[in-house]
Amino acid sequence: MGWLEMRQLKMRWSGMRVFEAAFYGLLSAAASAHAVAAGSDADAVRLNNKGVAQMGQQLTERAVESFSQALQKDPKLAQAAINDGIALMTLQKLDEAQKAFQTAIALDPASAQVWYNLGLAQHAGNELDQALKSFDQAVKLDPRDPDSHYFVGVCYAEMKEFDKAIAVFQTALKIDPLHASSEFQLARALQRTGNTLDAKEHFKRFQHLTSTKIGVPIGLAYGEQGHYSTVTPIEEPEAAGKPMIPVTLEENRLVLGGPGGSPTNETGTGGACMIDATGEGQMDLVLMQSGPQAIRVLRNQGGVFTEWDAGSAGLKAAGHAVVCAVGDYDNDGLNDLAVALDDQLLLFRNLGKGKFQNVTLEAGIKSRNRPSGVTFVDYDHDGDLDLLVTGAPLKNETTPNVLWRNNGNKTFTEWTEPTGLGGAGITASAILTDFNNDGFLEVVISVVLG
Numbered sequence: 001m002g003w004l005e006m007r008q009l010k011m012r013w014s015g016m017r018v019f020e021a022a023f024y025g026l027l028s029a030a031a032s033a034h035a036v037a038a039g040s041d042a043d044a045v046r047l048n049n050k051g052v053a054q055m056g057q058q059l060t061e062r063a064v065e066s067f068s069q070a071l072q073k074d075p076k077l078a079q080a081a082i083n084d085g086i087a088l089m090t091l092q093k094l095d096e097a098q099k100a101f102q103t104a105i106a107l108d109p110a111s112a113q114v115w116y117n118l119g120l121a122q123h124a125g126n127e128l129d130q131a132l133k134s135f136d137q138a139v140k141l142d143p144r145d146p147d148s149h150y151f152v153g154v155c156y157a158e159m160k161e162f163d164k165a166i167a168v169f170q171t172a173l174k175i176d177p178l179h180a181s182s183e184f185q186l187a188r189a190l191q192r193t194g195n196t197l198d199a200k201e202h203f204k205r206f207q208h209l210t211s212t213k214i215g216v217p218i219g220l221a222y223g224e225q226g227h228y229s230t231v232t233p234i235e236e237p238e239a240a241g242k243p244m245i246p247v248t249l250e251e252n253r254l255v256l257g258g259p260g261g262s263p264t265n266e267t268g269t270g271g272a273c274m275i276d277a278t279g280e281g282q283m284d285l286v287l288m289q290s291g292p293q294a295i296r297v298l299r300n301q302g303g304v305f306t307e308w309d310a311g312s313a314g315l316k317a318a319g320h321a322v323v324c325a326v327g328d329y330d331n332d333g334l335n336d337l338a339v340a341l342d343d344q345l346l347l348f349r350n351l352g353k354g355k356f357q358n359v360t361l362e363a364g365i366k367s368r369n370r371p372s373g374v375t376f377v378d379y380d381h382d383g384d385l386d387l388l389v390t391g392a393p394l395k396n397e398t399t400p401n402v403l404w405r406n407n408g409n410k411t412f413t414e415w416t417e418p419t420g421l422g423g424a425g426i427t428a429s430a431i432l433t434d435f436n437n438d439g440f441l442e443v444v445i446s447v448v449l450g
Helices: 042-056 060-073 078-090 094-107 112-124 128-141 146-158 162-175 180-192 196-211
Strands: 002-012 015-022 268-275 284-291 295-301 304-308 319-327 336-341 345-352 355-358 369-377 386-393 402-406 412-414 426-433 442-448
Touching: 042 060, 042 078, 060 078, 078 094, 078 112, 094 112, 112 128, 112 146, 128 146, 146 162, 146 180, 162 180, 180 196, 268 336, 284 304, 319 369, 336 369, 336 386, 345 386, 386 442
Parallel strands: 268 319, 369 426
Antiparallel strands: 002 015, 002 442, 268 284, 284 295, 284 319, 295 304, 319 336, 336 345, 345 355, 369 386, 386 402, 386 426, 402 412, 426 442
């Protein structure tokens, strides 16, 4: 018996934010995709959504190009203009960003998002009066958005109109009592008016919200300035349905026995993955098993699989291998292999031409749990693949999961606690997906119940 829990990895430039919920109550902070306006150019929509994906990959300049191309294809596509402004603002091109937002306002003056982001750009440029007007307009269009109220209060506070700022921050907290930044700014405004007793209480609440990670303060990086500050995809029109292609699947057993096809006692553990192990351009099959040679490789010769000497290639491991994962951890263009045994994790670097090297020790990877699953994931969007290992805790450890952060120099650092991914109990496996298409990666972890 087992159940699934969701750990939502919010990929942000400053790191990862983690939210946790049962599978039936998944959390999402991203705005939903906009519906396509009648007559929108399909190519423009695709270019806009390409730009959204590029922003998620930190390819901001390319995203600007995509949003600009979307506007060239369809000059009436307001969301592309908003996204263009957000990308330009991320690049600190404030004047160009404001022009993009003004274009969007001309197309869709009822969009709270464009007024909000125009306010951000004006505020970043120290145009307080104009920023206040823009945030006020965002509040009128979306009076339930605490972030818009918050920035109205920030503007008042910077204008030293503290009584107005206090009233606005209190409104934001009525809408969202967990809005950490409003708590902090309210405390500062109260302090400036001499109300130190109330200020102290709100500072304490701010510290509680942030230290327990119940609330996350607004930051300066892309995506950290409120939900309206992220680029938004546009729902693409559904393509006309095409007739289904008849598909028939046929079972084709690849392994009939032991090496050479001879009968053998069953030693397979069920773990398997595919990698070009031989360097011949074909996807070979890697099987996990028990014994003195726990890694078995079947060489792909045009769809026919034959035994290959994995041990001579450097893929040596003894024990009970349970699962493997494939990924280019050192970005040299060759996929490497991670193998989880029931008592350790091994990392094999692909040297090319059918040769591998066990680099576990050199990479800094040690036994931190009893593995049951391993997954390559770039959790922090720095371009290097990290390793997430599920399993059972060791006697001297308290959490079943281990995250190894790739340092970018062929070494890893254990980084479980800062990400909150440790979990509890016994975990089996992890599945990576962007379930809500917000550009941020989620991971579903299965938990074994006794």
